Amino acid sequence: MANVVDMLFSYLFISRQVTCVLLFIALAHTQNTVVFQPSRLTATGPTVTALLLGHTADSSLIVRTVSPSNTTGSIGSPSCRGDVTQWVLTTEQVGKTAVRVQLRLEKNLRLCGENETDTDCCPKPLCVLETLQVSACVGGTPQASLLIQVKIHALLVPANAGSDNKTVIPNQVYQPLGSCPCDLTFRACDVRCCCDKDCSIEDLKLFASHCLPGPFGGQVSPAPDYQCSAQSSENSPDWFPFLCVNSPPENNPYLGLFYQGNTIKSKPGSSFQSPVLSAPLPVSAYIQGSPIFSLNDQYFTIPQKMFGQCVNNAPAAFLKDFNVKCVNVLRSCPTGFPLQTLPTDLSVEVKNGQGGDVIVDVIDEVAIDMSQFISSTDVTSDEGLVCENVTLALDYKFYWKGNAITSITLTHTVGTITLNSSVALTTRYSAVFLNGELMGEPNSGNPGYQVGRPVIAGTLDTLDNNTGSVQRTSINVWKPVSDGLCSTAEMKPVLFGENSTSGCLLPVSRQNLTQCDLLREAVTSLQAALITATYVAKSGNPDPLTMTDWLNISFVTLNSSTNTEDTTSSCNGVPSHQHIHVWSLITGMVEGIPQRDIRVLQISYSLSPWELDCGGGGVSPCLDPLETKLFPITSSVTFTDIPINTGPPKTRFQVNFTEYDCNRNDVCWPELAFPITKYYTGEPYSQSLAKGLILVFFFITASILGTPWRQIRQAWT
Structure with missing residues (x-):
């Protein structure tokens, strides 16, 4: 059974790879050429599947066995000359531009016996180790190739797999379980049972790193901390030699699971079916976020x-x-x-x-x-x-x-x-x-901002009666999609309390670097498109007609007095990075939730030089004036909490004198008479004081009448 489970896991792993490959059908674009997807595979089972995408109408597939060169180590170029292999190639059309290519091994993966003459078996545990090359040819010319590295081990199927021979386990009430509980098959190697004496050295190499843990695999669990053998003389505490337990390691509590006794029925495990939803409870009045119900009390x-x-x-x-x-x-x-x-x-x-x-x-x-x-x-x-x-x-x-x-x-x-x-x-x-x-305008809190909600911003709109109204908008950062270029990038709003950094790529040619003023203006306009607002809301539910609910956004002016030395292939002072810094303050608590207000929002720019790097192999942008190179344009946001001022600063005496400070000292002398101090609130102060004085009286009386005072009186007389 263990061998069959291991084989099923191998097939499931291969099936998952095949499923992942099939997902590329939805992403493949129609082309005039052909290409394998993926172009390289590692096979550990008898079936290999790939996709041939593109114009496949006139393509023929050739399979051959290849080996790396002894001098260069490379496989070599694809060839349309096939070889006789032990693999069967089949194809299936799955679309106009996609063909499923499948290779199936025509060989029995059973391990050969000692004196067996049948050639349709594996003489060694490592049954197949070879490299295959599948070429898609059109008119004798290879158009695409698929390289497959095959490494398949033989299946550990015992010779008497059909019999019901099992390891005889004695009565566990009177005898302890053997040293190898996972040895379940008689005279056969059990997979992942590293203590099985029937497993050879070659068999153990296949699952040496996946042995069954714990007592089930013959491994006694580590000794608990209370065992005398668990502590060494270096790290054992003072009380350990007197309170530790001296018990042999064979007396393991987990072995009790193997003793015969009453059968306990297992509870059903978690189901992968959809959970049964409880009946909805209709509400009398809707509030924000509550579900909407139909007339028959079902969810709308x-x-x-x-x-x-x-x-x-x-x-x-x-x-x-x-x-x-x-x-x-x-x-x-x-x-x-x-x-x-x-x-x-x-x-x-x-x-x-x-x-x-x-x-x-x-x-x-x-x-x-x-x-x-x-x-x-x-x-x-x-x-x-x-x-x-x-x-x-x-x-x-x-x-x-x-x-x-x-x-x-x-x-x-x-x-x-x-x-x-x-x-x-x-x-x-x-x-x-x-x-x-x-x-309805969505808010980001009531009243303070809540973490994860968008930061509310706006622009001033003057009404007819000379009163101002703030039109809501958002503060954004870059959200790159697809190819990551700024021309296709989108914007995402800044979420309160969440720091982030994002950006996009701008293609720039050598001709663009000769017009640095235009380049700087283009980058500035791209960064300015992220933030069109001039005001930011203090709280999460601002009033558009109340200007006291809004703050001016401060912009750090670019330093234009810096001497920029532009060359034919470089431009300095490019505002490539935009940073948004938000300072917030906790102003109170509502039902245990802190309410945060924005006090300052500052936007600054970092200037950086852009130049073409013609070192190494990328020299084409320096030779062709229209060849472009990608430069990053980034934006980031940082939130900083302003600490709450709890009172006037402490004096040097209050900071340094900690002898009587119970919070910063191990010895707290004021707590010696705690029951009779004002900090004790277990009972009225008058009662605690009276009881404390009575205890002091009894202590003095016992001291006077006790043995020390009697000996002093006898010596005095």
């Missing part, structure tokens, strides 16, 4: 993203906006929710939070431009399976007032999709909460 659900995955039945929360996109690969027309919806699925009755209900008003729209929903337009054509009324977007608008929902409007966008092979469909789901006709 909208497709959302949970932990990076799209969930079709996720509960919608009151006053929680979201906008998500889900990608689905369609190979046939959808039949269920949410891609195919009925009027009863969308026009539902929802509790309004005041004892009544509202009905979702559905507005149907037909999408004309399908480019924003279908990312793989090359796989669609006029001929194919036509899917009508496919849901492309569900946009909800919740109108609320107080703790109630006044109305719900849903814009249901549908379209027609033509399926030729498969289509990558991107659907959009969103929900916004509008107070009247205005969108």
Whole structure:
């Protein structure tokens, strides 16, 4: 059984690698050339799978065995001349531009016996050790190659695997278990049982680093700390020789698990099925974050993203906006929710939070431009399976007032999709909460900022009556995506209390470095696009009409007086780094949660020289004036807590004199008479003082009447 489990683990590991390789199909782009994905593999089992991507219509596959050169150590260039190998090559078309290539070993991995003459077995434990090269050839010319390093060990299958021979274990009530509890198979090597006498030295090398631990593998657990043999003379405490336990190591408590006794039924383990959710508890009035309920006391659900995955039945929360996109690969027309919806699925009755209900008003729209929903337009054509009324977007608008929902409007966008092979469909789901006709502004705390919420900023907008109103915006840092270039990079808001550093890459050529003023202006405009605000909110719920709730953002002016010496291949003083420094202060506690306010927000720039480095092998940017080199543009944010001033500074006597300080001294003399001091609050002070004086009286009386005073009186007389 142990051998079969070990073989299953090997196949599961290979299957996981195959699954990871198949994921590259969604990422591969159609090309005129062919390429193996991956281009190198290490095989430990009898099956190897890879993908051939690109234009594979005229390609033929050739397999041969290769070996590294004795002089250079390299494999050599691919060849279209095949060899006779012990591998069978099969292919399977999995798409227009992808072919699954599979190699299967035509050899029995059973270890040969001592006098066995059958050649279809492994003479050594290391059964197969070779290097294969699979070449994709077009007209006798290799276009791509796959290199496979094969290292397969023989399966440890005993000769009498079909028998029921087991190791005879004596009655454990009267005899201790043997020194090797994992030796379960009679006259055969048990996998991972390093104490099995039937295992040869070659067998032990296969699992020497994966032996069964503890007493199950014949290894007695370490002696506990109370054992006399566990402590040495160097680190043993003073009391140890008198209180330690002297017991032989064979008397291990874990061996009691092997004794015969009453059978204990095992409890069922954790299930990988979806958990059973408890019935929802409807609320009388909605508050921020509480789930929205339908009229039949069920969660009102909208497709959302949970932990990076799209969930079709996720509960919608009151006053929680979201906008998500889900990608689905369609190979046939959808039949269920949410891609195919009925009027009863969308026009539902929802509790309004005041004892009544509202009905979702559905507005149907037909999408004309399908480019924003279908990312793989090359796989669609006029001929194919036509899917009508496919849901492309569900946009909800919740109108609320107080703790109630006044109305719900849903814009249901549908379209027609033509399926030729498969289509990558991107659907959009969103929900916004509008107070009247205005969108509710999300806060970052009440009142102080909470860690992980966005920092609120804004710009001043002067109204008609000369009063100022701050329009909310955000302070951003770089969020590189895709290739990491600044042209494709996005922005992400600064989250309170979370330090971060990010950036993007800007391609710069030698021609750009000859126009340093334009280059500095371009970098400055890129950094300025991150922060368009001039004010920052002190607290997490600022009032846009109250200017005392906002602070001016201080910008550190660039030092233009610095002498910059620009050359034909370098520019100095480039504002490549933008740093945001936020100072915050804890102003109080609300229900045990500290409330933090922003006191200062400063934005500074670091100037750095940009120049072309033509050393080594990268000399092309210095020769070609249009050849570009990537330079980093970074942004960072740092939060600093301002310490709270607890009072006037201590004097030198208070700092240095610690003899009577119980917090900083091991000996605390004021606590010697603690029951009769004012710090003792266990009972009234008068009672503790009276009891203390009575104890002092008894102590003096016992001292006078005791033996020492009697001897003194006798000596005196």
